[in-house]
Amino acid sequence: MRSFFVTYKNPLTVIIVLIIMGTTSRGSCEISAFMNWDANIDLSQQRIESRIAQIRNSLPPDLQITVEKMNPSILPVIGYTLETNSNSRTPIDMKQIALYTIKPFLSQVQGVAEVRIIGGKQKEYWLTLNPQKMSTLGITPDLLSNALAQTNFIQSNGYLSDYRLLYLTVTDATVHSLEDLQNLIVSNNGKRIVQLKDIAEVKINEGVEYTKINANGRAGLLVAIIKQPNTNLISLSADMNKKVEELKKILPSGVTIKPYYKQADFVHDSVRSVTDSLWIGLVLAIIVAIIFLRSLKASATILI
The missing domain is CATH 3.30.2090.10 (Multidrug efflux transporter AcrB TolC docking domain; DN and DC subdomains)
Structure with missing residues (x-):
């Protein structure tokens, strides 16, 4: 991984500093550009796309380049593991089930932007x-x-x-x-x-794979759910739970899908923590009022 600084001036003579970091893996390269906090991200994206278009003719013809803005919505909000207890099902079979059965089925849920399959073996x-x-x-x-x-x-x-x-x-x-x-x-x-x-x-x-997934001591796959930017996380999680229960009925025998990560659970825990704090505060306020006033009737009148 390499990082370096790039500075340039826009027509308004404002200097924008970029921190560019690149990570190279088999068959792909990810380049991240970090802007200043006061930079216009949309304008910066257009400028980057314009620069790429200028050097497009000097790049290999089969090279594909996409430019996307970083936002929390591109990260998975729900994760499932796909496992099998049958020795007759190869990693290729599991990959085929994930790509052609699970991915289209879960993509039907409203608010899902992408269903990402990680792991398994590609058929070659x-x-x-x-x-x-x-x-x-x-x-x-x-x-x-x-x-x-x-x-x-x-x-x-x-x-x-x-x-x-x-x-x-x-x-x-x-x-x-x-x-x-x-x-x-x-x-x-x-x-x-x-x-x-x-x-x-x-x-x-x-196919040769450099990512190995183990679930409960056995080889498995990961199914990551990416939500759309304006989708309610709690509603998406509830709808996904119902869809997964329907999916279990059509999966082949011996193939199971289980959740390992749900971002909605953290939201529920946060709400529950706030509710518990309110109740604890209310009880403490009642106790303090009773101690200082030394009268249950007077304390109840003040609290009401």
């Missing part, structure tokens, strides 16, 4: 090429790379009109299983069709 297809077969069939690495790049996509083809009806056509070339990838056509010269399984061995392996 690994190819082991056979150079001898590739040479015999005349398949080059570039030809194979182009064939793989032209698959696993969904593309809209436009509209087709039929009298008073209008149809939207879509090309679905997504890979859903290992068999689909093995049957991928790499070359078709009119004489012979070469499929991927003819020149390579295809396997499903776990």
